[in-house]
Each structure stands twice: as C-alpha cells, then as structure tokens.
Amino acid sequence: MAGIRIGGLASGMDIDQIVSDLMKAERMPLDKLTQKKQYLEWQRDDYRDMNKSLLEMDQLIFDGVLRKASFVQKTVSLSNPGALSIRNINSTADFSGTVQVNRLASAASMYSNGQSAIDPSKTMEGNGIDVQTLKIQAIGKDGNLGAAKEIKIESTDTIDMVISKINNQSDVSAYFDKATGKLSIISKNTGDIVGNSEISLDSDGNFWTAMNMDANSEAAIANNVGKGGVNASLTYNGMPIERPTNTFTINGVEFSLKAVTTEPVSFSSATNTDAIIETIVKFVDKYNSLIEKMKGELEEKRYRDFQPLTKEQKESMDEKEIERWEEKARSGTLRGDSVLSGAMNKMRLDLYSVVSGLVGKNQLAEIGIKTSSNYMDGGKLIIDQTKLKAALSENPNAVYDIFAKDGATTEEKGLGRRLRDTIKSTMLNIEKRAGKASSTNNAFTLGRNLTSIDSQINRFEDRLIKVEDRYWRQFTAMEKAIQKANSQSAYLMQQFS
Structure with a gap:
C-alpha cells in the first residue's frame, strides 16, 4: 500500500504531472507488449475467419457437386399431368414410356357394428372400460402386414384421449362420432393383402367389444361395416402390374398416380441442364470468391508505422480517426502466410490435374471450365456455358465423375474430393x-x-507499481526536506528580526 503522498506543497512543483510524465516513459515497453497482444488477437481472428470461409466451401462442395442428385435432375413431359406425376430419383439415363391407370390404390377401413354406449364426457373407468392394452396390426408401406402396435389405456383416459393415442401410436387413423356413438378406423397405408386382413384388432380387455368393433377388416366386410384395401392397377409400357400404393418407384423413377385413365399417358424425360449448370456455377463462384479472399490476405500491405492504438492514444482521437488508423494497423496480418499460400497452390493443382481412371472426359477444360488468362486473378475459373451444357446433355454422369469419382490416391479422386481433402488439411x-x-x-x-x-x-504492471511508489517516495522525501528547510529558515529569520 502506497504511503502518504505530498504533491508539491513545499516546492511549488506539480509533482503529479512530473510523476505522470516519468511513468509515461516507464510505460513504453508495456505499451509495446499491449500492442503486440492486440496484433496477435487480430491475426488469430483473421485466421479463424479464413477457416470459416474454407468450411463454407467444403459444405458447398459436399451439398452440390458431390451429390449424385445434383446431376440426375430431369424435366419430365406428360400428356396428362392431371392423372400422373413423375419425378426422377436417381436415374442417370433419360426415360420414356406409357402408363394407363386402371385403378387407384385405397386403404382398408372398418367401423362400429352398431351404436356404442360410450359417454364421451366420462373416463374409461366411468364408462366401465378396463385399464388395458390395445393391439392394432395393419398393412405397412411395403404392402405387407406390419407388426402389432400396443397402446396402453388408462382408467382416467377419455375417449378423445384414447383416439389420440391410437392415431399417434399405430398404423391406423381413428375417429369417434359423438353424434352416433360409433368408431371408425382406416389404415394409414393403402393396398390389399391377399388372404389376410389389412386391419386386425385385439386387446386384453373390453374396449373393442364396448365399441362394437369386429376383430378385423375381413369380419367387418362380412358384416357390411368395412371394406378391404385395394392395390393400384396400371399398365406400364403395355405390361399390367399392381402396386400397394399410388406412389412407387420403377428403375429410379418415382410415379404418383392421381386418377383413372381411359387411355395411356405418355411420358418422356430430358436432362435438366439448367439446374445442373446452376449447381456448378455456385461451386465456381464460391471457389473464385475463396481464391480472391486468400489472395487478398496474402498480398494485403502491412503498415508497420501504424501500430495498434493504446488506450491513451484513443482518448486523444475521434472515432473516425481511430477507424482509419486501425484499418491500416490491422492490415496485412496474414501477408505472405505459408499455410494459405501452400493451400492456394494445392487447390489450383487439384483442379487443373487430370482425373485418372476415367474414360472420355477427365478434366475441367473438357467440359468448358478453364482458368482465367489474367494472372492477377490468381487462378480463378471461367465457365463456357455452351460447352458445359453440351457436355451435360451428352453425359451428365461423366461430368459428375470428374467432380466426385472416388479413389485410393489423389490422382484417382474427383476434383471435388481432392479440394475437400486440401481444405480439411488447411483448416487443421x-x-x-x-x-x-x-x-x-x-x-x-x-x-x-x-x-x-x-x-x-x-x-x-507489478514492476510499474513499484517504480511509481519509488518516485513518490523520492519526491515526498524532497518535499519534506524542503518543508524542513523552509521551517528552519523562517525560524532564523524570526530570531534575527
């Protein structure tokens, strides 16, 4: 703790200002340390910002040119879109043909064989229904009988709560009509299980009995309180086939039946080159943006005369002056960085090299993507859309392989996979x-x-505290000596007078 400080009462000097000026000189090494710390923090943040850009590029490659779905996009023409819709899933080849819809698939259903005595305002216990487990088995999405789903009913449940449990926990949808006291159940999936019921009900209590429900949809049909599921029937390219649902896949193409037709619906596909080009353009734009940013960081000028501002320096400047100063002080944090320059060179090599193992087109130049002739661009890519569109129209799968081919070595890997490897090692x-x-x-x-x-x-800072205390002790001692001398002088003057 500092002792008593006498600030120039005896000497008449401004000791506070003198000590402050002396400490400014003492603080100069500390200011340099603080400035160095600030610069390292800026450099750290700029590195991390670069990693963020690299990560964005990595994700765009993964979600774009490495996805097969990006290159199998097709436009489909239909003679009757009101009866049928077609969507390509993973077919790389164009397709065409005819479909005549003879019958739409429908779901099995059943309802109460007579009015129940259930009071909707009461709980299961109030209606005399046991606490029990319901078992519901129904047709699955694949057209086969699914596993039985078990649903626990509590004594405090109301009929609305039971219906909600059935709808959420089973493969059927249930509805209780409070006006008639009847329960209806319909399968969530369409289709016919030959020789079996599409819906089967069981329990270890009396719920289904209380609801006057038959044991299964076959029994309900016999009692005229239900109907069976029906398969979709269609003629595909002249061949009659059935499917349990109205939406199904044939050879990587999804068909959705909408209405029965009296004559065949013709369809044909063509490669949606515009959509694929859009994916490739996004990749090229992102790559060029990344190259521009890396090149800018590597070449950004370093202004060594503009060091980070200290707190005292900022206090003597306005906001605009501070902003202009720090813009130059922060410039060049990654200038000439070996990690970034190495990454740029490797990325260029990744894209310019041939993809070994491919038959036919095996590099970017062959599909209309080349390097800018302006060396100031740092190796940016330029797209010849006419040539790219022609390559995609001829064989979109070949273009996909240039980007996404897998391989044991870098030479065998597609360009997108090479880039991701380089990006990941750079980020690390x-x-x-x-x-x-x-x-x-x-x-x-x-x-x-x-x-x-x-x-x-x-x-x-600990040292500065001690230095400042020493200065004050010295000046305090001086003040005391001057005060003592002044007192003695005054005493002598008094004696002589």
Whole structure:
C-alpha cells in the first residue's frame, strides 16, 4: 500500500504531472507488449475467419457437386399431368414410356357394428372400460402386414384421449362420432393383402367389444361395416402390374398416380441442364470468391508505422480517426502466410490435374471450365456455358465423375474430393496456429504466445507499481526536506528580526 503522498506543497512543483510524465516513459515497453497482444488477437481472428470461409466451401462442395442428385435432375413431359406425376430419383439415363391407370390404390377401413354406449364426457373407468392394452396390426408401406402396435389405456383416459393415442401410436387413423356413438378406423397405408386382413384388432380387455368393433377388416366386410384395401392397377409400357400404393418407384423413377385413365399417358424425360449448370456455377463462384479472399490476405500491405492504438492514444482521437488508423494497423496480418499460400497452390493443382481412371472426359477444360488468362486473378475459373451444357446433355454422369469419382490416391479422386481433402488439411493447420472459438489458449500457437504476453504484462504492471511508489517516495522525501528547510529558515529569520 502506497504511503502518504505530498504533491508539491513545499516546492511549488506539480509533482503529479512530473510523476505522470516519468511513468509515461516507464510505460513504453508495456505499451509495446499491449500492442503486440492486440496484433496477435487480430491475426488469430483473421485466421479463424479464413477457416470459416474454407468450411463454407467444403459444405458447398459436399451439398452440390458431390451429390449424385445434383446431376440426375430431369424435366419430365406428360400428356396428362392431371392423372400422373413423375419425378426422377436417381436415374442417370433419360426415360420414356406409357402408363394407363386402371385403378387407384385405397386403404382398408372398418367401423362400429352398431351404436356404442360410450359417454364421451366420462373416463374409461366411468364408462366401465378396463385399464388395458390395445393391439392394432395393419398393412405397412411395403404392402405387407406390419407388426402389432400396443397402446396402453388408462382408467382416467377419455375417449378423445384414447383416439389420440391410437392415431399417434399405430398404423391406423381413428375417429369417434359423438353424434352416433360409433368408431371408425382406416389404415394409414393403402393396398390389399391377399388372404389376410389389412386391419386386425385385439386387446386384453373390453374396449373393442364396448365399441362394437369386429376383430378385423375381413369380419367387418362380412358384416357390411368395412371394406378391404385395394392395390393400384396400371399398365406400364403395355405390361399390367399392381402396386400397394399410388406412389412407387420403377428403375429410379418415382410415379404418383392421381386418377383413372381411359387411355395411356405418355411420358418422356430430358436432362435438366439448367439446374445442373446452376449447381456448378455456385461451386465456381464460391471457389473464385475463396481464391480472391486468400489472395487478398496474402498480398494485403502491412503498415508497420501504424501500430495498434493504446488506450491513451484513443482518448486523444475521434472515432473516425481511430477507424482509419486501425484499418491500416490491422492490415496485412496474414501477408505472405505459408499455410494459405501452400493451400492456394494445392487447390489450383487439384483442379487443373487430370482425373485418372476415367474414360472420355477427365478434366475441367473438357467440359468448358478453364482458368482465367489474367494472372492477377490468381487462378480463378471461367465457365463456357455452351460447352458445359453440351457436355451435360451428352453425359451428365461423366461430368459428375470428374467432380466426385472416388479413389485410393489423389490422382484417382474427383476434383471435388481432392479440394475437400486440401481444405480439411488447411483448416487443421490453421487450427494448430489459431485454434477455434472453443479452444483454450494452450491448445494453439498464437494462444500460447498470447498467454506468454499476458504473463509479461502482469509482471511489468507489478514492476510499474513499484517504480511509481519509488518516485513518490523520492519526491515526498524532497518535499519534506524542503518543508524542513523552509521551517528552519523562517525560524532564523524570526530570531534575527
């Protein structure tokens, strides 16, 4: 704790200002440490921002040119779109043919064989229904009988609560008509199970009996309180076939039946080159944007005369001056960085090299994508859309392989896979140097440097406190000596007078 400080009462000097000026000189090494810390923090943040851009590029490659679905997009023409819709799932070849819809698939259903005595306002216990487990078995999406679903009924449940449980926990939808006291059940899936019921009901209590429900849809049909499921019937390219649902897939193409027709519906497909080109354009634009950013960081000028501002310096400047100063002070944090320059060179090599193992087209130039002739662009890509469209129209699968072919070596891998490998290794190298938001300082190089600087700052601040105390002790001693001399002088003057 500092002792009593006498600020120039005897000497008439401005001791506060003198000590402050002396401490400014003493603080100069500390200011340099603080500025160095600020610069390292800027550098760390710029590295992490670069990693964010690399991650965005990685995700765009994965969701775009590496997805088979991006290259099998097709436009389908139909002579009667009101009766049928067709969507390509994974067929790489164009397709055509005819479909005549003879019958739509429908679901089995059944309802109460007479009015029940259920009071909707009462609980199961109030209606005399046991606490029990309902068992409901129904046709599945594949047209086969699914596993029985068990539903627990509590004594405190109302009929509305039971209906909700059935709808949420089984393969049927139930409805209780409070006006007639009847329960209806319909399968969630369409189709006919030959020789079996599409809906079967069981329980270890009296719920179904109380609802006057038959044991299954076959019994309900016999009692004229139900109907069976029906398969869709169609003639596909002249061949009669059946399916349990109105939506099904043939050879990677999804068909959805909408209405019965009296004559065949013709269909044909063509490669949707515009949609595929859009995917490739997004990839090229993102790559060019990344190259531009990396090139900008590597070539950004470093203004060594503009060091980060100290707190005292900021206090003497307005906001615009601070903004202009820090714009230059922060410039060039990644100038000439070896990790980024190495990544740029590797990315260029990834895209320009031939993909080995491919028959026919095996590099970007052959599908209309080449490098800019302006060396200032840093290797940006340019698309010849006419040539690219022709390549896609001829064989979209060949274009997909250029980007997405898998292989044991870099040479055998498609361009998109090569880029992802380079991006991931670059991000890992940057993380080793700058970490990520969740990293502790001792986990990466710049963090350890920042921790070291913090320790130096703390030690220097302790030293400054001691230096300032020493200055004040010295000036206080001087003030006391002057005060004592003044007192003696006054005493002598008094004696002589």
